[in-house]
Amino acid sequence: MATHAHSPAPVFEFGDPAPNAVGRKALVPHDGCVVELEKNSAPRLLWYGEDLLDVKMPAGTRVVYPKPTIPGLADRAGAIRHAIANPEGMEPLAALLKPGIKLTIAIDDISLPLPKMKRPDLRQTMLEIVLDLAAAKGVEDIHVIIATSFHRRLTAAEIRRAVGNRVFRSYYPDRLYNHDGEAPGGMVELGSTERGERVRLNRRAAESDLLVYCNINLVPMDGGNKSVGVGLCDYAALQAHHNPQTILACDSYFDHARSALTQSCDRVGEIVNRRLKVFHIETVLNNAMFDPRMAFFTKNEDRWTALDRASFRAAQFGLAKLPRAAKRKILFGVPACYDLIAAHAGETGAAHAKTLAYCYAQYAAPVEGASDVVVFGVPFISPYNVNSILNPLLVQVLG
Known part of the structure; x- marks a missing residue:
């Protein structure tokens, strides 16, 4: 950016995901x-x-x-491998992968990032790492689901671009496919929250021994409990929070402490995480659009x-x-020229807290x-x- 082109390179420090730490505690120059x-x-x-x-x-x-662009990590594959080997609040992914288990990997659809990022897409990088590790651990029953929620289905060409040729050739279409929230018999009811929000998920994901979610974060409203609870749900579940009342109750979609949508997703996530073994991989992009x-x-x-x-x-x-x-x-x-600036993995809330700190650091500029x-x-x-x-x-x- 021109306004910062001649400034000395800043030292970036992160770790405070508190609401409204924006631009003050995030320590990225603004x-x-x-x-x-x-x-x-x-x-x-x-x-x-x-x-x-x-x-x-x-x-x-x-x-x-x-804000000025945070430089991308030099070795993004290495950063992702480090994250899954040193997760937040869970065992390393390698310890969870065992012969004979049913493994489902869910990935974000192409509603993010916008515009699309240069290849290789981060979804490809994450998938190849997880699939190689699963193969080394003897896992054979593997499906990859694109968590479209009620967005349109991706075309074959769009899927290939997102996951790369190797994964596409090996898994599409029988074991790599779009989530279908209207498939007869394709959904499972896991329960309801204390506010009556129904929790319904893709049957394959819900009945797996392990669900790994590979996420790309471009804004703070994405990731966390929203990934599984919304990305793999049906309309009966979606209507609990994707409605005018919830939208009006949000002071901001992007401040997790003031978003009724996020709070609803978190209640749904409590049930999901009680019923399923979910391992999240969350990645954060910079703003090099x-x-x-x-x-x-x-x-x-x-x-x-x-x-x-x-x-x-x-x-x-x-x-x-x-x-x-x-x-x-x-x-x-x-x-776009987006690049990876952070990767965290493990338990939903613990990994997402780290993600939020980087999102606020990169994207939120204080306006008085x-x-x-x-x-x-x-x-x-x-x-x-x-x-x-x-x-x-x-x-x-x-x-």
Whole structure:
């Protein structure tokens, strides 16, 4: 980012997942993340669906920019292996894998990360590590389920890109497939919470001796008890928390202490973890959404170079002239440069607490005080239209 390009490399320290530790205890620099505009400030870049706008904002407007990117780990496979060998609150994964057990591995669908990450996808890295370890331990009964919840099913090509050629060829389609919350006989009822929230899970996962969940965290609302309890549920379970009442009761989806959705998922997770043996692998990505050629997207516009301005104008002009189908193909085709900054594994809550500390450290910038009006540019993408069209209903959801 331009605002931090010449700052000395920070020393990163983590470990405080307390709510609202954002930007203060997380110890990632945030100077310059909030900029107050002046009369002569440059116009600001805003997404406008599949197009780009430059909008002159009034003096006094505060603009929030991303925090500086935490450098990725040099050996991400090594970090994941270390996490599963040194888990939080559980035995190492190797000790849980035994000949004759029924093993199910669940992975996140492609609703995250957004945009898609460069290959190899972290799902591929995690799966290959877990499957190699399972093979070494003599485990043969293995299924891999994509935890779609009620998102659309992934296509074969999308699955191949997420898991890699080796896993795809070995397991698809009989032992690598999308979760189906409407399959007759495909769900199992595990019970209900004290608030009447039904807990229903994919039968294969629920009846396994061990369920391993491979997660990618891009925002603090993902991972934790939400992974299994939502990703592998059906509508009878989903409607307990994916409803207007729960949404209205959330002060923030991204602050776990003030999210009614997270609290509901945690109650569901208590039952899941009592009934099932679940080993979580959670990974956290940095915020390197754009490659260096598109660095202007995250820079303070007042600090754009001549190259930044030329790049923006070229992108704006080109997108304005293209038909919508061509725009979507280009925009969805450009992968992000995300990199792994943390990997933790083991018991659901213990592993997720470590994850949250890194999420807040990377993504949350402190903004003091309230605003009367907040302006967001609605982009071309959301978790619900990957490789597809952002329809009017989804625009309302994003708004």
